[in-house]
Amino acid sequence: EPEVTQTPSHQVTQMGQEVILRCVPISNHLYFYWYRQILGQKVEFLVSFYNNEISEKSEIFDDQFSVERPDGSNFTLKIRSTKLEDSAMYFCASSEQGSTDTQYFGPGTRLTVL
Amino acid sequence: DAKTTQPTSMDCAEGRAANLPCNHSTISGNEYVYWYRQIHSQGPQYIIHGLKNNETNEMASLIITEDRKSSTLILPHATLRDTAVYYCIVRPHSGNTPLVFGKGTRLSVIA
Numbered sequence: 699e700p701e702v703t704q705t706p707s708h709q710v711t712q713m714g715q716e717v718i719l720r721c722v723p724i725s726n727h728l729y730f731y732w733y734r735q736i737l738g739q740k741v742e743f744l745v746s747f748y749n750n751e752i753s754e755k756s757e758i759f760d761d762q763f764s765v766e767r768p769d770g771s772n773f774t775l776k777i778r779s780t781k782l783e784d785s786a787m788y789f790c791a792s793s794e795q796g797s798t799d800t801q802y803f804g805p806g807t808r809l810t811v812l
Numbered sequence: 813d814a815k816t817t818q819p820t821s822m823d824c825a826e827g828r829a830a831n832l833p834c835n836h837s838t839i840s841g842n843e844y845v846y847w848y849r850q851i852h853s854q855g856p857q858y859i860i861h862g863l864k865n866n867e868t869n870e871m872a873s874l875i876i877t878e879d880r881k882s883s884t885l886i887l888p889h890a891t892l893r894d895t896a897v898y899y900c901i902v903r904p905h906s907g908n909t910p911l912v913f914g915k916g917t918r919l920s921v922i923a
Contacts (some may be wrong), residue, residue, distance in 0.1 A: 702855075731910065741856060741899075743910035754910060789855045791911075799905055800846070803855035 700724045717787035720776045731791040740791030814914030821918040830887040834900030837881045844905040849896040
């Protein structure tokens, strides 16, 4: 069964450093998303992406965040200058265009900012 | 904010049916009811969704009341691996509308 994959599974970085989280969505999906979950809190929407553009973004997704689809398979989330409060699980999701718009999630990347 | 209300936690004996309720009294006519679950800190896992008719798949059944103001997710024979946080979410079934997660119900399946 096709699935969303994410790398790395765990990323440790120093405050102020840049990190790139990578995702490979399900191959025939056209809509891509990033969510995050701070330990013990709810899963929160960050950004959605379609046709090489951001479709929607939340208040959390400020100028330090960016997303890119650098090739036909990867979808990346970049955090330009990490802060302690960026420590969280980051989940990528994808959905197929059309009537079946169920979002399928990857296993997540645990980001720890020291 | 989430448009649904769920109990904080529930217990279920292994092998029994787990019935997880959800209230969504302000649901709109074009909004579907989705259920996801999250085992420990893994990515949310899609379970089932429906509009107004009852739905069943290999994982679960979804019962939606006639007025659509509430629903129940049924795991027919719960196992220890079904221990997770279960989220009930309402959203339009089109476009790329983000999912809005609440706190969900923490289901503990007990041997």
